[in-house]
Amino acid sequence: MKDTNCRYCTKGEDIAGIVADLEVSTLYLTKDQSYKGRCILALNDHKTELFQLDPEELQAFSRDMARASKALFEVFRPGKINYAAFGDTYPHVHFHLVPKYEGGKSWGSPFELPLSPDNLASKEELDARIKEIKSRL
Amino acid sequence: MKDTNCRYCTKGEDIAGIVADLEVSTLYLTKDQSYKGRCILALNDHKTELFQLDPEELQAFSRDMARASKALFEVFRPGKINYAAFGDTYPHVHFHLVPKYEGGKSWGSPFELPLSPDNLASKEELDARIKEIKSRL
Numbered sequence: 001m002k003d004t005n006c007r008y009c010t011k012g013e014d015i016a017g018i019v020a021d022l023e024v025s026t027l028y029l030t031k032d033q034s035y036k037g038r039c040i041l042a043l044n045d046h047k048t049e050l051f052q053l054d055p056e057e058l059q060a061f062s063r064d065m066a067r068a069s070k071a072l073f074e075v076f077r078p079g080k081i082n083y084a085a086f087g088d089t090y091p092h093v094h095f096h097l098v099p100k101y102e103g104g105k106s107w108g109s110p111f112e113l114p115l116s117p118d119n120l121a122s123k124e125e126l127d128a129r130i131k132e133i134k135s136r137l
Numbered sequence: 138m139k140d141t142n143c144r145y146c147t148k149g150e151d152i153a154g155i156v157a158d159l160e161v162s163t164l165y166l167t168k169d170q171s172y173k174g175r176c177i178l179a180l181n182d183h184k185t186e187l188f189q190l191d192p193e194e195l196q197a198f199s200r201d202m203a204r205a206s207k208a209l210f211e212v213f214r215p216g217k218i219n220y221a222a223f224g225d226t227y228p229h230v231h232f233h234l235v236p237k238y239e240g241g242k243s244w245g246s247p248f249e250l251p252l253s254p255d256n257l258a259s260k261e262e263l264d265a266r267i268k269e270i271k272s273r274l
Contacts, residue, residue, distance in 0.1 A: 049218055050199075051207035062187075062199035070188035080228055081186055084221035088237050089245045091217055100225050108226045113247050 015040070016126040019133050022064035024057050027137075029130050033121040035111055037076040037099040037129065041068050048091035065095060071136035072099050075129075079104075082111050152177070153263040156270050159201040161194050164274075166267050170258040172248055174213040174236040174266065178205050185228035202232060208273035209236050212266075216241075219248050 019027040019039065028040045043061060047053060053061060069081050078099030085095045098111040106112060121129070156164040156176065165177045180198060184190060190198060206218050215236030222232045235248040243249060258266070 049206060049210065050220065051203040051210065053203070055200075058199050058203055059196050062195050063192075066188040066190070066195055069186060073186065073188065080223075080225045082221070082223045082225070083187065083232075084219070084223075084247070086217075086219045086221075086247050088217045088219070088239075095220075102225075110221070110223050110247060110250050 016121075017130050019068075019130050020137050022067065022137075023060040025061055025064045027064075027068050027133075029126060029133070031120050031126070033126070033129070034105055035098045035100060037072050037078070037133070038111075039068065039072065039097045039133070040094050041065055041097055042092065042094035047093050048087070050085075050093060053093070061093075065097075067137060069097055071133050072097060074136045075132050079107065084110070086113070153258075154267050156205075156267050157274050159204065159274075160197040162198055162201045164201075164205050164270075166263060166270070168257050168263070170263070170266070171242055172235045172237060174209050174215070174270070175248075176205065176209065176234045176270070177231050178202055178234055179229065179231035184230050185224070187222075187230065190230070198230075202234075204274060206234055208270050209234060211273045212269050216244065221247075223250070 014030055014032065016029045016031045019029055025041050025043050028042065030038045030040055032038060041064060050058065065083065069083065072081060076099045079102035080100045082098040082100055083095050085093065087094060100107055100111065151167055151169065153166045153168045156166055162178050162180050165179065167175045167177055169175060178201060187195065202220065206220065209218060213236045216239035217237045219235040219237055220232050222230065224231060237244055237248065
C-alpha cells in the first residue's frame with residue numbers, strides 16, 4: 001500500500017530515473033553519481049523492516065537485490081558493492097546499492113550520505129547509465 | 138570455504154560472542170554497544186558479493202537476516218534497524234545489524250564505523266544481551 005507521505009512511495013527528488021521494475025521492488029539510479037552506478041532498490045510495498053515482508057516477498061526481494069547488484073558489477077566493474085538500508089526517518093524498505101572503486105571515494109570506509117548535489121551527472125550520462133544497467137538485468 | 142586471512146572466517150577481535158548459528162550464517166554481538174544490540178550477521182561461506190550466493194543460500198541468508206532483525210527488534214524495541222554491508226577491505230558477506238533509537242546516537246543519519254573502543258559494555262552485559270537475543274530467535 002502506498003503512503004503519500006513517503007518519499008519512496010512518491011519518488012523522491014534525488015532519483016534520476018527508474019532502471020527497472022523487478023519482482024517486488026523498483027531499481028532507481030540516483031542523481032548523485034559520485035560513486036559511479038549508485039542506485040536505490042526500493043520495495044514496492046510500504047513496509048519498514050525486513051522481517052515484515054511475508055516469506056515469498058522476502059525471497060523475491062533478495063533475488064531482486066542479487067540481480068541488481070550483479071548488473072551493477074557487470075557494467076561498472078567496481079572493487080566492491082556496498083548494500084545499506086538506513087531509513088530512520090524514511091522507514092520504507094530500500095537499500096542503497098553503491099559501487100565502490102579501489103583507491104576511489106570512501107574506499108575502505110562507508111559511502112557518504114546524504115546524496116550530494118555537487119556530483120550530479122548530466123541527463124545524457126544518467127540516461128546512458130540507466131540503459132546500460134537495464135541491459136544487464 | 139574458510140579463508141584464514143579473512144576476519145569473518147577467523148572471528149575478529151571486535152566480536153563479543155556468538156549469538157547463534159543460523160541456517161547459513163552466524164550472528165555475532167559486537168563489543169561496541171554504543172547502539173544497544175548491535176550485531177553482525179556473517180555468511181558462513183567465504184563469498185564477497187550477494188550475487189555470488191547460490192539461490193538456496195541467498196534465500197536462507199535472507200531468512201537469517203529477517204529472523205535476526207526481528208529478534209533484535211523484539212528485545213531492544215528500537216525505532217529502526219539499519220542493515221549494511223560494506224566490506225571493501227574485508228570482502229566477506231556480512232551485514233551490520235544496528236538498532237537505532239529515536240533521539241539517540243546517529244538517529245536520522247548512518248550509524249558510525251569503525252566500532253568504537255569507548256563504548257564497550259561489560260562482559261556481564263554482553264553475555265546477558267547475547268542470551269536475550271538468542272531466546273527470541
